Amino acid sequence: xxxxxxxxxxxxxxxxxxxxxxxxxxxxxxxxxxxxxxxxxxxxxxxxxxxxxxxxxxxxxxxxxxxxxxxxxxxxxxxxxxxxxxxxxxxxxxxxxxxxxxxxxxxxxxxxxxxxxxxxxxxxxxxxxxxxxxxxxxxxxxxxxxxxxxxxxxxxxxxxxxxxxxxxxxxxxxxxxxxxxxxxxxxxxxxxxxxxxxxxxxxxxxxxxxxxxxxxxxxxxxxxxxxxxxxxxxxxxxxxxxxxxxxxx
Numbered sequence: 001x002x003x004x005x006x007x008x009x010x011x012x013x014x015x016x017x018x019x020x021x022x023x024x025x026x027x028x029x030x031x032x033x034x035x036x037x038x039x040x041x042x043x044x045x046x047x048x049x050x051x052x053x054x055x056x057x058x059x060x061x062x063x064x065x066x067x068x069x070x071x072x073x074x075x076x077x078x079x080x081x082x083x084x085x086x087x088x089x090x091x092x093x094x095x096x097x098x099x100x101x102x103x104x105x106x107x108x109x110x111x112x113x114x115x116x117x118x119x120x121x122x123x124x125x126x127x128x129x130x131x132x133x134x135x136x137x138x139x140x141x142x143x144x145x146x147x148x149x150x151x152x153x154x155x156x157x158x159x160x161x162x163x164x165x166x167x168x169x170x171x172x173x174x175x176x177x178x179x180x181x182x183x184x185x186x187x188x189x190x191x192x193x194x195x196x197x198x199x200x201x202x203x204x205x206x207x208x209x210x211x212x213x214x215x216x217x218x219x220x221x222x223x224x225x226x227x228x229x230x231x232x233x234x235x236x237x238x239x240x241x242x243x244x245x246x247x248x249x
Contacts, residue, residue: 005033006202013206016051018214019222020149020170021229023048024236026199042185043196045178048147050200051207052175058168058211069130070169076131077138077148077173081180084142094245096144100151101237107154108230111223125161133159134173141177146237148173154230163223167214171207 008029015022026047030040056074125133137152144151149170156166185191214222 005029009199009202010206010209013051013203014210014213015206015229016149016171016174016203017054017207017210017212018167018217019210019226019229020153020167021226021233022210023147023174023203024150024233026203038185038190039192039195042182042190043192043199045181045185046191046193046196047178047199047203048174049178049182050204052172052178054204054207054211055168055171056175058171069125069127070165070172072127072130073125073134073137073152073169074172074176076134077141078176078180080135080138081142081177084139085180085184087143094241096140097146097237097241097244100140100144100146101234101241103154104150104230104234104237107157108227108234111157111227111230125159137173138177138180142180148177150233150237153226157226163219163226164214167226 009026012022012025012029015025023044026044027037027040030044031037035043133152133155137148137155140146140151141148149167152170152173153166156169157163182191182196217225
Protein backbone atom coordinates (compact mmCIF):
# COMPACT_ATOMS: atom_id res chain seq x y z
CA UNK A 1 0.00 0.00 0.00
CA UNK A 2 1.18 3.51 -0.78
CA UNK A 3 1.67 6.08 1.94
CA UNK A 4 -1.70 7.67 1.29
CA UNK A 5 -3.65 4.42 1.38
CA UNK A 6 -3.61 3.86 5.19
CA UNK A 7 -4.80 7.44 5.71
CA UNK A 8 -7.64 6.97 3.21
CA UNK A 9 -8.66 3.65 4.83
CA UNK A 10 -8.59 5.27 8.28
CA UNK A 11 -10.83 8.03 6.91
CA UNK A 12 -13.20 5.41 5.49
CA UNK A 13 -13.27 3.71 8.90
CA UNK A 14 -13.97 7.03 10.62
CA UNK A 15 -16.90 7.66 8.28
CA UNK A 16 -18.20 4.13 8.94
CA UNK A 17 -18.05 4.71 12.69
CA UNK A 18 -19.57 8.19 12.61
CA UNK A 19 -22.20 7.81 9.89
CA UNK A 20 -22.35 4.12 8.94
CA UNK A 21 -21.32 5.02 5.38
CA UNK A 22 -17.76 5.14 4.09
CA UNK A 23 -16.85 1.65 3.00
CA UNK A 24 -17.43 2.63 -0.63
CA UNK A 25 -14.10 4.48 -0.50
CA UNK A 26 -11.96 1.41 0.17
CA UNK A 27 -12.08 -0.46 -3.15
CA UNK A 28 -11.44 2.66 -5.31
CA UNK A 29 -8.47 3.60 -3.11
CA UNK A 30 -6.95 0.13 -3.45
CA UNK A 31 -7.44 -0.01 -7.20
CA UNK A 32 -5.81 3.41 -7.59
CA UNK A 33 -2.75 1.86 -5.93
CA UNK A 34 -2.60 -0.77 -8.69
CA UNK A 35 -4.42 -3.65 -6.99
CA UNK A 36 -6.65 -5.75 -9.24
CA UNK A 37 -10.36 -4.99 -8.64
CA UNK A 38 -11.17 -8.61 -7.74
CA UNK A 39 -8.41 -8.69 -5.12
CA UNK A 40 -9.43 -5.27 -3.76
CA UNK A 41 -13.05 -6.39 -3.39
CA UNK A 42 -12.04 -9.66 -1.70
CA UNK A 43 -9.72 -7.98 0.81
CA UNK A 44 -12.11 -5.15 1.65
CA UNK A 45 -15.03 -7.58 2.07
CA UNK A 46 -13.28 -9.41 4.91
CA UNK A 47 -11.94 -6.16 6.37
CA UNK A 48 -15.47 -4.82 6.84
CA UNK A 49 -16.07 -7.59 9.40
CA UNK A 50 -13.79 -5.74 11.86
CA UNK A 51 -15.92 -2.59 12.31
CA UNK A 52 -18.94 -4.90 12.23
CA UNK A 53 -17.65 -6.69 15.33
CA UNK A 54 -17.07 -3.38 17.10
CA UNK A 55 -20.59 -2.25 16.23
CA UNK A 56 -22.06 -5.43 17.70
CA UNK A 57 -20.44 -4.53 21.03
CA UNK A 58 -21.75 -0.96 20.81
CA UNK A 59 -25.20 -2.22 19.87
CA UNK A 60 -25.28 -4.42 22.97
CA UNK A 61 -24.68 -1.35 25.14
CA UNK A 62 -27.19 0.87 23.30
CA UNK A 63 -30.65 1.56 24.76
CA UNK A 64 -32.69 -1.63 24.42
CA UNK A 65 -29.53 -3.71 23.97
CA UNK A 66 -30.13 -7.19 22.61
CA UNK A 67 -33.86 -6.83 23.23
CA UNK A 68 -34.17 -4.15 20.53
CA UNK A 69 -34.52 -4.71 16.76
CA UNK A 70 -30.79 -4.40 16.01
CA UNK A 71 -29.79 -8.07 16.56
CA UNK A 72 -32.82 -9.24 14.55
CA UNK A 73 -31.81 -6.95 11.67
CA UNK A 74 -28.27 -8.36 11.73
CA UNK A 75 -29.09 -12.07 12.08
CA UNK A 76 -31.84 -12.05 9.45
CA UNK A 77 -29.39 -10.69 6.87
CA UNK A 78 -27.25 -13.86 6.94
CA UNK A 79 -29.52 -16.38 5.13
CA UNK A 80 -30.66 -13.86 2.54
CA UNK A 81 -27.07 -12.78 1.88
CA UNK A 82 -26.15 -16.42 1.27
CA UNK A 83 -29.07 -16.64 -1.17
CA UNK A 84 -27.95 -13.46 -2.91
CA UNK A 85 -24.38 -14.73 -3.19
CA UNK A 86 -25.72 -17.77 -5.03
CA UNK A 87 -27.94 -15.71 -7.36
CA UNK A 88 -25.51 -12.90 -8.15
CA UNK A 89 -23.98 -14.67 -11.16
CA UNK A 90 -27.41 -15.09 -12.75
CA UNK A 91 -28.50 -11.46 -12.54
CA UNK A 92 -27.15 -8.24 -13.97
CA UNK A 93 -26.80 -5.83 -11.05
CA UNK A 94 -27.11 -2.64 -13.08
CA UNK A 95 -30.84 -2.11 -12.53
CA UNK A 96 -30.53 -3.09 -8.87
CA UNK A 97 -27.80 -0.49 -8.43
CA UNK A 98 -30.01 2.08 -10.13
CA UNK A 99 -32.78 1.39 -7.63
CA UNK A 100 -30.33 1.59 -4.75
CA UNK A 101 -28.99 4.90 -6.09
CA UNK A 102 -32.54 6.29 -6.26
CA UNK A 103 -33.22 5.18 -2.68
CA UNK A 104 -30.01 6.78 -1.38
CA UNK A 105 -30.61 10.08 -3.20
CA UNK A 106 -34.29 10.25 -2.20
CA UNK A 107 -33.52 9.51 1.44
CA UNK A 108 -30.67 12.01 1.57
CA UNK A 109 -32.72 14.74 -0.10
CA UNK A 110 -35.67 14.10 2.21
CA UNK A 111 -33.42 14.34 5.25
CA UNK A 112 -31.93 17.63 4.10
CA UNK A 113 -35.41 19.05 3.51
CA UNK A 114 -36.42 18.15 7.04
CA UNK A 115 -35.63 21.58 8.44
CA UNK A 116 -33.44 22.60 11.33
CA UNK A 117 -34.62 19.89 13.73
CA UNK A 118 -34.26 16.14 13.18
CA UNK A 119 -37.42 14.24 12.38
CA UNK A 120 -39.13 12.73 15.38
CA UNK A 121 -38.35 9.04 15.72
CA UNK A 122 -41.17 6.56 15.28
CA UNK A 123 -41.72 3.63 17.61
CA UNK A 124 -39.29 0.73 17.68
CA UNK A 125 -39.54 -1.69 14.76
CA UNK A 126 -41.44 -4.89 15.59
CA UNK A 127 -39.36 -8.04 15.30
CA UNK A 128 -41.14 -9.33 12.14
CA UNK A 129 -40.56 -5.98 10.41
CA UNK A 130 -36.92 -5.95 11.55
CA UNK A 131 -36.44 -9.51 10.26
CA UNK A 132 -37.94 -8.61 6.89
CA UNK A 133 -35.84 -5.47 6.60
CA UNK A 134 -32.65 -7.35 7.52
CA UNK A 135 -33.42 -10.02 4.93
CA UNK A 136 -34.02 -7.36 2.28
CA UNK A 137 -30.73 -5.63 3.09
CA UNK A 138 -28.79 -8.90 3.06
CA UNK A 139 -30.21 -9.94 -0.31
CA UNK A 140 -29.85 -6.50 -1.90
CA UNK A 141 -26.30 -6.04 -0.66
CA UNK A 142 -25.17 -9.44 -1.93
CA UNK A 143 -26.78 -8.89 -5.35
CA UNK A 144 -25.29 -5.42 -5.86
CA UNK A 145 -21.90 -5.93 -4.21
CA UNK A 146 -22.46 -2.97 -1.87
CA UNK A 147 -22.12 -2.80 1.89
CA UNK A 148 -25.14 -3.21 4.13
CA UNK A 149 -25.11 0.39 5.47
CA UNK A 150 -25.66 1.85 1.99
CA UNK A 151 -29.03 0.11 1.86
CA UNK A 152 -29.96 -0.11 5.53
CA UNK A 153 -29.40 3.49 6.59
CA UNK A 154 -31.73 5.11 4.01
CA UNK A 155 -34.41 2.52 4.76
CA UNK A 156 -34.17 3.11 8.51
CA UNK A 157 -34.17 6.87 7.96
CA UNK A 158 -37.32 6.59 5.85
CA UNK A 159 -38.86 4.59 8.71
CA UNK A 160 -37.77 7.36 11.13
CA UNK A 161 -35.74 5.13 13.38
CA UNK A 162 -33.33 6.74 15.91
CA UNK A 163 -30.20 7.82 14.04
CA UNK A 164 -27.67 6.49 16.57
CA UNK A 165 -29.15 2.99 16.65
CA UNK A 166 -29.61 3.02 12.86
CA UNK A 167 -25.91 3.74 12.39
CA UNK A 168 -24.91 1.03 14.87
CA UNK A 169 -27.19 -1.58 13.26
CA UNK A 170 -25.96 -0.64 9.79
CA UNK A 171 -22.36 -1.13 10.90
CA UNK A 172 -23.10 -4.42 12.67
CA UNK A 173 -24.78 -5.89 9.61
CA UNK A 174 -21.41 -5.70 7.86
CA UNK A 175 -20.25 -8.74 9.87
CA UNK A 176 -22.56 -11.42 8.38
CA UNK A 177 -22.41 -9.78 4.95
CA UNK A 178 -18.61 -9.69 5.02
CA UNK A 179 -18.42 -13.39 5.86
CA UNK A 180 -20.87 -14.30 3.08
CA UNK A 181 -19.07 -12.22 0.45
CA UNK A 182 -15.61 -13.40 1.53
CA UNK A 183 -16.35 -17.11 1.17
CA UNK A 184 -16.57 -17.28 -2.65
CA UNK A 185 -13.50 -15.03 -3.00
CA UNK A 186 -11.56 -17.33 -0.69
CA UNK A 187 -12.65 -20.40 -2.65
CA UNK A 188 -11.53 -18.72 -5.89
CA UNK A 189 -8.10 -17.91 -4.42
CA UNK A 190 -8.52 -14.13 -4.70
CA UNK A 191 -8.20 -13.32 -0.99
CA UNK A 192 -4.95 -11.75 0.25
CA UNK A 193 -5.36 -12.55 3.94
CA UNK A 194 -2.53 -10.31 5.14
CA UNK A 195 -3.89 -7.34 3.22
CA UNK A 196 -7.43 -8.00 4.47
CA UNK A 197 -6.28 -8.18 8.10
CA UNK A 198 -4.25 -4.97 7.72
CA UNK A 199 -7.24 -3.17 6.20
CA UNK A 200 -9.47 -4.55 8.93
CA UNK A 201 -7.26 -3.17 11.70
CA UNK A 202 -7.21 0.27 10.04
CA UNK A 203 -10.97 0.26 9.52
CA UNK A 204 -11.51 -0.83 13.12
CA UNK A 205 -9.29 1.96 14.47
CA UNK A 206 -11.01 4.53 12.28
CA UNK A 207 -14.50 3.30 13.16
CA UNK A 208 -13.82 3.45 16.90
CA UNK A 209 -12.64 7.04 16.49
CA UNK A 210 -15.72 7.80 14.39
CA UNK A 211 -18.06 6.31 17.02
CA UNK A 212 -16.38 8.44 19.69
CA UNK A 213 -16.82 11.56 17.56
CA UNK A 214 -20.43 10.79 16.66
CA UNK A 215 -21.43 10.68 20.33
CA UNK A 216 -20.16 14.25 20.66
CA UNK A 217 -21.75 15.71 17.52
CA UNK A 218 -25.17 17.36 17.61
CA UNK A 219 -27.84 15.04 16.22
CA UNK A 220 -28.91 17.50 13.52
CA UNK A 221 -25.32 18.01 12.38
CA UNK A 222 -24.78 14.27 12.23
CA UNK A 223 -28.03 13.77 10.32
CA UNK A 224 -27.04 16.41 7.80
CA UNK A 225 -23.66 14.73 7.31
CA UNK A 226 -25.33 11.34 6.78
CA UNK A 227 -27.72 12.86 4.24
CA UNK A 228 -24.91 14.49 2.28
CA UNK A 229 -23.00 11.21 2.22
CA UNK A 230 -26.15 9.43 1.02
CA UNK A 231 -26.48 11.91 -1.84
CA UNK A 232 -22.82 11.47 -2.83
CA UNK A 233 -23.10 7.68 -2.59
CA UNK A 234 -26.32 7.69 -4.60
CA UNK A 235 -24.74 9.62 -7.46
CA UNK A 236 -21.72 7.29 -7.40
CA UNK A 237 -24.00 4.23 -7.52
CA UNK A 238 -25.92 5.81 -10.40
CA UNK A 239 -22.65 6.15 -12.32
CA UNK A 240 -21.87 2.49 -11.64
CA UNK A 241 -25.35 1.50 -12.82
CA UNK A 242 -24.91 3.46 -16.07
CA UNK A 243 -21.51 1.86 -16.59
CA UNK A 244 -22.93 -1.65 -16.11
CA UNK A 245 -26.11 -1.23 -18.15
CA UNK A 246 -25.07 1.18 -20.91
CA UNK A 247 -21.30 1.40 -21.26
CA UNK A 248 -20.41 -2.25 -20.69
CA UNK A 249 -20.76 -4.55 -23.67
